Amino acid sequence: MEIDPKRITIGFVGTGTITEAVVTGLCKTEFRDTPIIVSPRNESIAARLAAANRNVSIASGNQDVLDRSDLVFVAVRPQIAEEVVRELRFRPSHHVISFVAATPLDRLLAWIGQPVRVSQAIPLPFVADLQGATAIHPPDEVSNAVFSALGTAVQVESKREFDLLAVASAMMGTYFGILDATANWLESQGLPRAAGDAYLRQLFSGLDHAARSRPTASFEDLIGEHSTKGGLNEQVLQDFRDFGGTAALQKGLDRVLTRIRPVESKLS
Numbered sequence: 001m002e003i004d005p006k007r008i009t010i011g012f013v014g015t016g017t018i019t020e021a022v023v024t025g026l027c028k029t030e031f032r033d034t035p036i037i038v039s040p041r042n043e044s045i046a047a048r049l050a051a052a053n054r055n056v057s058i059a060s061g062n063q064d065v066l067d068r069s070d071l072v073f074v075a076v077r078p079q080i081a082e083e084v085v086r087e088l089r090f091r092p093s094h095h096v097i098s099f100v101a102a103t104p105l106d107r108l109l110a111w112i113g114q115p116v117r118v119s120q121a122i123p124l125p126f127v128a129d130l131q132g133a134t135a136i137h138p139p140d141e142v143s144n145a146v147f148s149a150l151g152t153a154v155q156v157e158s159k160r161e162f163d164l165l166a167v168a169s170a171m172m173g174t175y176f177g178i179l180d181a182t183a184n185w186l187e188s189q190g191l192p193r194a195a196g197d198a199y200l201r202q203l204f205s206g207l208d209h210a211a212r213s214r215p216t217a218s219f220e221d222l223i224g225e226h227s228t229k230g231g232l233n234e235q236v237l238q239d240f241r242d243f244g245g246t247a248a249l250q251k252g253l254d255r256v257l258t259r260i261r262p263v264e265s266k267l268s
Contacts, residue, residue, distance in 0.1 A: 003145045005034040011069025013062045013084065014076035015042040018099055020049060021128040022073070022150065027053040028130060029149040037068050041076075063088055071142065074108070075099040085111040097121055097143050101166070102260060104159065119143045122166055127151055135169075137162035167256045174249070179204065 010031070012019045015038050023036055036056045038046045046058045059065040062084065066072060072094050076084050081100045085108065090096070096118040098108055105118055112118070119140035126132030127150040134147040139155040147153040156162050179200050186196035211222060227233040240246065 003142055005031045008070045009035040009037065009068055010071045010073070011037040011039075011059070011065040012073045012075055013039050013065050013088070014074065014099075015039050015046045015049075016075060016077075017045075017125065018123055019073070019075045020045050021125045022075075022123050023049050023053070023056060024128040025130055025150040026146070027055065031146075031149065035068075037065050039065050066090060066094065069094075071095045071097070071146075073097050073099060078102050081108075082111055088112075090114040090116055092116060095142050097140075097146070099123065117142070120162060121147060122162075122169055123147065123150070124169060124172070135162055135165035163257065163260050166260055167253050170253070170256045174252070 010026070012023065019038065023038065026032070026034070026036065032053075033055055036049075036053070037059050038049055038056060039062050040046050040058050040060070041062075049056045050058050059068065066088055070093070072090075074081070074085065074096060078101050081103055090112045092114050094114070094116045096108075096112065096116050098105070098118060098120050099122070100108065100120075105120060109116070109118060117140070119142075120137050121143055122135040124132050124134070127134065127147070130149075131151050133152040133154050134150065136143045136147060136153055136155045137159060138157065144153045144155055154165065156165065183193065183196045183200055186200075187193045207226070210226070211217075211219075214222065217225075223237065227237060
């Protein structure tokens with residue numbers, strides 16, 4: 001199904017960091033003139049979005065968001081999701097996209113109490129600049145249309161696949177942690193912090209470009225292309241593996257997965 005941005009109204013229940021990123025991104029796309037209604041839950045974010053974008057208005061409350069919208073994003077913390085959603089009166093014609101972590105769709109539908117179309121998505125802050133990827137489950141044409149406009153949409157068939165992409169998204173802090181550890185080492189060796197930071201930002205930006213410009217190349221191929229046999233890059237990678245870096249990383253991912261899946265099973 002193709003979305004006609006001129007014929008829908010989009011609403012957001014919950015106005016946090018991710019809502020701000022999604023709305024900011026949408027207002028840079030073909031959805032820039034689509035009416036967008038945001039809840040007043042976070043007054044400062046809601047006011048900022050309305051002031052920056054003429055198509056954004058602030059609802060009087062969450063029910064007002066639903067009453068005025070066709071496509072509804074549920075973007076509240078999982079701890080309060082049931083309380084918030086159960087209080088709302090949905091229409092069967094609503095299309096719902098949930099950002100609520102650790103909440104399976106059957107449970108969300110039970111709270112909604114109407115046969116709405118619903119999907120899950122994991123948008124990341126980069127969508128504000130039309131960058132990055134958003135995981136979607138189950139495959140959904142409307143969700144795909146929205147998040148393809150905001151960057152790359154990755155649709156997966158199973159909940160397990162969706163959970164695994166959620167685990168991968170937990171790598172963001174680790175990425176910057178590697179940069180920070182390297183910058184700290186450079187500084188300890190006498191390089192001014194500003195110089196190290198500037199160099200590392202550009203180095204990793206270049207690596208990002210190399211990966212995105214070769215979408216069909218495997219990561220193993222990219223390792224080979226950036227690690228001369230017997231060279232320094234190969235040495236650091238081998239040391240990283242030998243000193244437990246790979247094992248520690250995969251152990252951390254295992255632990256994130258066990259956090260996600262037991263909660264899912266308890267709620268379903």
